[in-house]
Amino acid sequence: MSLTIDNSDGALPIEYAEVTITRIMFRNGGSEYQINGDTCRLLDIQELLSDSGIGREMHVIVGQGQLDSVLHADPMGRRAFIEEAAGVLKHRRRKEKALRKLDAMQANLARVQDLTDELRRQLKPLGRQAAVARRAAVIQADLRDARLRLLADDLVRLREALRAEIADEAALKERKETAEAELKKALQREGQLEDEVRRLAPGSRTRGRPGTNSPSSPNGCAARSPWPTRA
Template identity: 45%
Template sequence: MYLKSLSMRGFKSFADSTEFEFGPGLTAIVGPNGSGKSNVADAILWVLGEQSNRAIRAQTSQDVIFAGSEKRSPLGMSEVRLLLDNEDERLPIAFTEVEVYRRLYRSGDSEYGINIAACRLRDVHDLFVDTGVGQESYSIVGQGEIEAILSVRSEDRRELMEEVAGIGKYRRRRQQAQRKLEATEGNVRRIADIIYELTNQREPLEKAAEKARRYKELDDQLRGLELALLALDYRERDDRLGKFSNDLSIGKADAEGTRAQVNLLETEEEKIANELQRVENELSALRDQSREAEREAEKTEREHAISEEKLRSARERLQELEQSDEGESTRLAELAEQLARLIEQREAFRKREEQLAEGISGRRKELEQLEGRRRDVQARLGRMQSVQQQRVQEAQNLRREAGAMASLREELTERVQRLAGQQQALRAQVTSARERLEAQTARHDWLLRTLREHRAKRDIVAGAATAAETR
């Protein structure tokens, strides 16, 4: 693995895009003071993830961005790209060339990437771990660091030598193993506590599960018997309902027939009522005629009585005249003529009275006949109204029975649905209890397996730590 190229744009004094190409072996960068030689080393350290501003000779993170000059304005971004050859697969990535880049904006946002793909700073550190390249390695030595290395204590110098020799990674691994071992021991203790709690809960849960299974069996039997009984009751009621439905259909047909008969009776009743009105009108007319005939007969009788009285007076006058002077013969003849006229009038009045009596008798017979017809029509009308009321009552009774049957059917349907819902709820409860028991059992088994795995890992880590200490 070696450095192939370095590209910078906007990094410190490199305002324009600048690229350095390197090959295998040694490469020296020479130039006068202030030309940017140290900035190249700072760029390599910065792109590898250095977070210390002092290490790259800057006071703030914004100092790595080109600040501008008399002829150029400041830039808003700094970018460095580092291309490494990975033919020997030193880096744990399946590429023969690995490019790492880093960007920093004046807003404070920063970006890291490996082979064009964006990544985290931790990913860059993990890529170069155990390779001797990175922010904590000594592959890059800055100005003044050689004198600091020579003047440090022997313990610090030993640590430096171990890092250069590649032993430091084993020390870090040991520290990581110890931290993992401590975390594993904590997990083992927590798992032991959980297993203890679950062990105490397992027996009651098993008893509860057994009770739940027994309860489910008995409940299924009870539900089966209830459903069978309900089905039998439902069939019986359904048969009764079918019978009632047939009766209802027959009743409806009878009601239709009754309704047709009622309509016919109403039509006939209307006709009879019209006829009765006509008869009553005729009867009233006959009564008026009869009263008129009676008044005329009374008038005739009064005239007859007057004529009789005149006739009697004429006869008396005639007798008186016969007894009186015979010279009154002329007066006598007049009276005789007057008497003859009165007799004729009396006969005429008698004939007219007989005619009136016959007319009154005939009118009375017609009146009696009409009265009889009226009574017959009224009786027929009353019978028809009674039949109509009876038919209407029968239709109302059929409607009430149909409503009762429909309510009974709805009640049975609701009861069946309610029992089915209760059965499903109980089954769901039993299933939930069984699932909780199975989950607890599975968790208990998983915790046991995890405990054994952690113990095995602890033994492996302890062995590795012991071996590292021995080396």
């Protein structure tokens, strides 16, 4: 079902010279509303027609059968009629709609606040655990630094001990070489003295007899040097 309205005078707040309002009804009881072929809500149609005097409960043209009901209505009924005729009903409905949205928003904010409080309660132990973890990390770092300092001190002491050992070894080697040189000189001097003793010993110039291999004494015995000789 469609209703076409001439809007060439701009009575309806829409930028169309002709407005077609359509309602499509389905077998399941549902409905679909359209304005110029675009799907919309029933509330959109009511707001569009609210300032034109057209529409359910919004017309200002009072029928002959409705005049008596308006005159005999209670104050609340007459107030509703006057608000509808003056175009106040549209704004009141918008206000009610805004209030409903505000109530829904407040309910959502309350749920968000509850969720925030719950998250804070859950985060408190996590915050304590994080603080403990940070403290443990600081202690571990201090312990690691202390161990590194101890290892560095041990390394310095070991290097100093190694240098001392190397210096002692060099000194021992030098003393050994000096002692070996002195010993060599002493042995050379000893050989020279032995040669001098043999040269100066009695009978050292006596020729040996024929058939003998060594000098002999007058009694036929080989002459012996009173000084010991080297083996």
